[in-house]
Amino acid sequence: MKSKIILITGATGGIGKETARALARQGHTVVIHGRNKVKTQQVCEEIKSETGNIKVDMLLADLLLLSDVKYMADEFKKKYDRLDVLINNAGAMMNKNRETTKEGLEKTIVVNLLAPFLLTELLLDVLAKSPSARIINVSSEMHKRGGKPDFKDFQLENSYSCARAYGLAKLYLIWISRHLITEIKEKGLGHVTVNFVHPATTNTNFGLDSDKGFLANLIFRVVMPFSLTPEQGAETSIYLATSDEVEKVTGQYYGTKKKLAKVDDKYYSAENEKIVWDYCKQITGPYLDIKVLATDGNLTITEGIL
Numbered sequence: 001m002k003s004k005i006i007l008i009t010g011a012t013g014g015i016g017k018e019t020a021r022a023l024a025r026q027g028h029t030v031v032i033h034g035r036n037k038v039k040t041q042q043v044c045e046e047i048k049s050e051t052g053n054i055k056v057d058m059l060l061a062d063l064l065l066l067s068d069v070k071y072m073a074d075e076f077k078k079k080y081d082r083l084d085v086l087i088n089n090a091g092a093m094m095n096k097n098r099e100t101t102k103e104g105l106e107k108t109i110v111v112n113l114l115a116p117f118l119l120t121e122l123l124l125d126v127l128a129k130s131p132s133a134r135i136i137n138v139s140s141e142m143h144k145r146g147g148k149p150d151f152k153d154f155q156l157e158n159s160y161s162c163a164r165a166y167g168l169a170k171l172y173l174i175w176i177s178r179h180l181i182t183e184i185k186e187k188g189l190g191h192v193t194v195n196f197v198h199p200a201t202t203n204t205n206f207g208l209d210s211d212k213g214f215l216a217n218l219i220f221r222v223v224m225p226f227s228l229t230p231e232q233g234a235e236t237s238i239y240l241a242t243s244d245e246v247e248k249v250t251g252q253y254y255g256t257k258k259k260l261a262k263v264d265d266k267y268y269s270a271e272n273e274k275i276v277w278d279y280c281k282q283i284t285g286p287y288l289d290i291k292v293l294a295t296d297g298n299l300t301i302t303e304g305i306l
């Protein structure tokens with residue numbers, strides 16, 4: 001297997017960290033994305049010393065901020081002129097009450113949908129330079145639990161619950177992954193594949209640092225210890241990232257143990273897919289055209305039309 005350049009978001013813990021560890025062990029260049037500098041450095045050092053692979057690098061961005069996503073993509077391109085595998089792994093379930101970011105967007109929709117959408121768009125040119133590129137979007141079986149989409153209320157101002165927001169964001173992530181395949185083909189980039197996965201319930205930090213309400217908090221704490229280990233949760237992402245078996249496979253939904261799974265297409269139509277795609281494009285559009293010169297989480301200095 002040829003050495004690949006692999007970028008994994010949310011690789012400082014849980015499934016992302018185990019994905020990074022396994023891919024570093026295979027000898028690839030692994031770029032670990034995190035939001036906390038000290039934690040990300042520690043994870044890099046841990047993986048380097050454990051695997052003996054010194055090609056473990058890091059990038060920082062708070063994925064709640066689209067300006068940070070833009071900055072991260074620019075930083076990646078300063079160091080690398082090619083990307084072989086992008087794993088949009090980072091994700092989160094938020095608090096029981098709706099919250100917005102400094103950029104005015106609902107947090108769940110940003111971190112689980114808009115951030116991976118924007119990062120992928122911004123990195124498509126370097127993915128195109130790979131002889132055989134792969135995009136892996138980490139979704140969830142919770143895509144079946146978000147309820148009926150309301151395209152007049154993408155920001156969930158009228159019907160927010162943390163489970164609905166998360167479920168819809170993960171459903172839309174599947175739809176935009178499908179749409180991306182069409183876009184990629186139209187751009188003549190047939191060598192870039194897009195697949196999406198659900199890791200099943202895995203014993204990580206997922207959902208433990210938000211207040212989802214008494215009962216939901218309790219369920220998370222009770223169920224997590226009996227679920228998959230992070231290594232098991234990472235198995236399918238690792239497989240999709242590097243296995244020759246899936247080199248040409250695109251548009252598929254995988255579950256645990258590298259097995260194909262079934263998307264709930266109750267609300268799916270090509271038209272709805274396009275509505276979600278256009279929404280993501282509209283919201284992230286300004287960040288595709290600007291240059292973020294610096295960001296410290298509070299202040300973003302930009303050139304362009306933001």
Ligand SMILES: NC(=O)c1ccc[n+]([C@@H]2O[C@H](COP(=O)([O-])OP(=O)(O)OC[C@H]3O[C@@H](n4cnc5c(N)ncnc54)[C@H](OP(=O)(O)O)[C@@H]3O)[C@@H](O)[C@H]2O)c1
Nearest residue numbers: 010012013014015035063064090091140201202204205206
């Ligand atoms: N665990 C499950 O049962 C389960 C089931 C289905 C799907 N999933 C999906 O699997 C993926 C990985 O989840 P996990 O279980 O490994 O969860 P986790 O242990 O909570 O790890 C999530 C990762 O995402 C990062 N992250 C979260 N919010 C971020 C933000 N605003 N900016 C930058 N990074 C951020 C975290 O960074 P920090 O280390 O700084 O917190 C961490 O590295 C997610 O997409 C999740 O939705 C998980």
